Amino acid sequence: MQKVLTGNQVKSLDEKYVSGEGISSYQLMERAAHTFCDWFISRFSEKITVSVFCGTGNNGGDGLAIARILHLKGYEVKVGLIGNPESGSVDFRQNLNVMPEFVIVEPWGQVVEGGVIIDAVFGVGINRPLEGEYLELIQRLNEAASAKISVDVPSGLPSDSPADGEAFRADYTISFQFPKIALLIPENAIYTGNLIVKSIGIDQKYFDSFESMRFFYSGEKLDEYHKQFHAFSHKGDFGRVLLAGGSYGKMGSIGLATRAALRTGSGLVFCHVPACGVEIIQAGIPEAMVMPAGEEKEVAAQLDSSGIDALGMGPGLGKGENASRLVHQVLSEYQGPTVIDADAINILGEHPDWLNFLHPKVILTPHIKEFERITGIACKNHFERMDLARDFSKKYGCVLVLKGAFTLISFPDGKQVFNNSGSVYMATGGSGDVLTGMLTSFLGQGYSIERAAICGVFHHGHAGELAGESMKRGTIASDIIAKIPESFRHFGID
Incomplete structure (x- = not known):
């Protein structure tokens, strides 16, 4: 039975895990990206066009890694960036530096949505309504006729509280290790779509130090x-x-x-x-x-x-x-x-x-x-x-x-x-x-x-x-x- 943590606890969990296992946060990000891509390929086997929209935090880093892996698997991939990449997180910038030259990486306004849109703009850390160009981007993506997938949590959706304003309306949300509480709420179904929870190998012992009385049960044992x-x-x-x-x-x-x-x-x-x-x-x-x-x-x-x-x-x-x-x-x-x-x-x-x-x-x-x-x-x-x-x-x-x-x-x-x-x-x-x-x-x-x-x-x-x-x-x-x-x-x- 999987303990469910709050959005604020997720960062601490990742830190405990990478420290305890002697790996880097970049390696954990790679694991999450490969897990996402394994699911994606099983669902979208035809080599369709994929547009990945990335913020500059770690969720955007996930998106860049996903774009690179899908490109290497034969998909036509375009990346739209929002925010200043020079001030992005360490893992975001590392993934940007290793992006193959044949993958188009441009400001989001120059990228035309493909057959599938992958949302990797914001992760669990958002705590205020979308505004400015972020709101403009999400509104544009929501109007697109493409299939839509969110990485971990739909952008604009707080992980532990009701939606406040617009959020990305996914057909699928791929959440890592455990679902965030917001993904289990009926009011958020229009944003979450079909919830898919995928393990990225974090051993349960790393959850023991976190207080939570909420669990997610998928038939284990x-x-x-x-x-x-x-x-x-x-x-x-x-x-x-x-x-x-x-x-x-x-x-x-x-x-x-x-x-x-x-x-x-x-x-x-x-x-x-x-x-x-x-x-x-x-x-x-x-x-x-x-x-x-x-x-x-x-x-x-x-x-x-x-x-x-x-x-x-x-x-x-x-x-x-x-x-x-x-x-x-x-x-x-x-x-x-x-x-x-x-x-x-x-x-x-x-x-x-x-x-x-x-x-x-x-x-x-x-x-x-x-x-x-x-x-x-x-x-x-x-x-x-x-x-x-x-x-x-x-x-x-x-x-x-x-x-x-x-x-x-x-x-x-x-x-x-x-x-x-x-x-x-x-x-x-x-x-x-x-x-x-x-x-x-x-x-x-x-x-x-x-x-x-x-x-x-x-x-x-x-x-x-x-x-x-x-x-x-x-x-x-x-x-x-x-x-x-x-x-x-x-x-x-x-």
């Missing part, structure tokens, strides 16, 4: 987060879970959560649904058992007497009197592992005093609007939302999964994990219900609350990626469920 089962494991070992939800016209939601729990590996899955949904669930999901609402003992007592290991509550539940009674009863009486989603979250938003029933075995899974309902706060931007999510999790002692691109998992100790799996094609009805079923399944199998959250969110996103590869915009929630076993196989999970 995922098998170590999973429980291991043996030849004599039986269905009881794989957990007994109950999914509570469904209402007239909304039985599909609880059905999706149930199927997802089964595909995630639950040994036994029970459904607590209204009478109108009993036949729907039993006919559509024969592997599930149904507990009809209104025909059983009190839910909390039933959970205990049935030996339920985990509960998932909310998909398709509705917000009527019976639904509110169920949510109150479960939260006030049941202390077992619980996932709260969808309508159960909306009910919490209408009864904020019930938040005090939350406990360390609860995972809440709101999307942004649902999150605002339970906090009563409409945040100005995602930076505020991240801090609010952290504070909420710490205050109520629960895990909060704020859904979206780079889903953010907040833990009671203040730790936050950005998830790096998923696809735009997952923006479809029922996707969140699938996550509820997966999280509940992992909890029921005996995973710790942290491991269940990390495994559930990551595999949910990865299964969505796999489904999107073939289905594209036609991806539906059932396609995600179908890919859960493949996601396990991909990471060697038995």
Whole structure:
């Protein structure tokens, strides 16, 4: 799991690394440039024209090194400079001195954009809005019809705060070693484009001295987060879970959560649904058992007497009197592992005093609007939302999964994990219900609350990626469920 640092910490990290490894900052820059070019060549194999626009700092030095390497690989490369090169950083000037004579290097105003534009004007150090000729350059590049790529961070975008004014609007941003926080923010998606994070070989030990409670997870050592089962494991070992939800016209939601729990590996899955949904669930999901609402003992007592290991509550539940009674009863009486989603979250938003029933075995899974309902706060931007999510999790002692691109998992100790799996094609009805079923399944199998959250969110996103590869915009929630076993196989999970 990769620690995420602030822009101010990046320079210190580079200094610690080059000192500890006995290399120069120029050599580290060369490594970053080669890493960028390896990705570029894999994406743009045809020898197209490339225009690289460089400032005079180290980000511009990256750009010059990239221009040189692409030229040597057979691409037609032009470089546009902005700023005074004589006052540039040491590594910028060294890269300028070794530029092959056949690469055109001119002031930016004389360079016509090519088939691909590479933005290497500003890096993580910018802390004020673009102005003057820098603003003019970025506005001109944004109007160009060319494919656009930023090196590390789009120029004009602060690394740790919301955009203030214009910034380069990239189709791809190639960030080195870890993503800067600004690249994970929904409001900045128009500038970041598709985020690609590439390692440049900085060992994790160099991150240890930097304080950060935010991490970026891309599935590293995922098998170590999973429980291991043996030849004599039986269905009881794989957990007994109950999914509570469904209402007239909304039985599909609880059905999706149930199927997802089964595909995630639950040994036994029970459904607590209204009478109108009993036949729907039993006919559509024969592997599930149904507990009809209104025909059983009190839910909390039933959970205990049935030996339920985990509960998932909310998909398709509705917000009527019976639904509110169920949510109150479960939260006030049941202390077992619980996932709260969808309508159960909306009910919490209408009864904020019930938040005090939350406990360390609860995972809440709101999307942004649902999150605002339970906090009563409409945040100005995602930076505020991240801090609010952290504070909420710490205050109520629960895990909060704020859904979206780079889903953010907040833990009671203040730790936050950005998830790096998923696809735009997952923006479809029922996707969140699938996550509820997966999280509940992992909890029921005996995973710790942290491991269940990390495994559930990551595999949910990865299964969505796999489904999107073939289905594209036609991806539906059932396609995600179908890919859960493949996601396990991909990471060697038995």
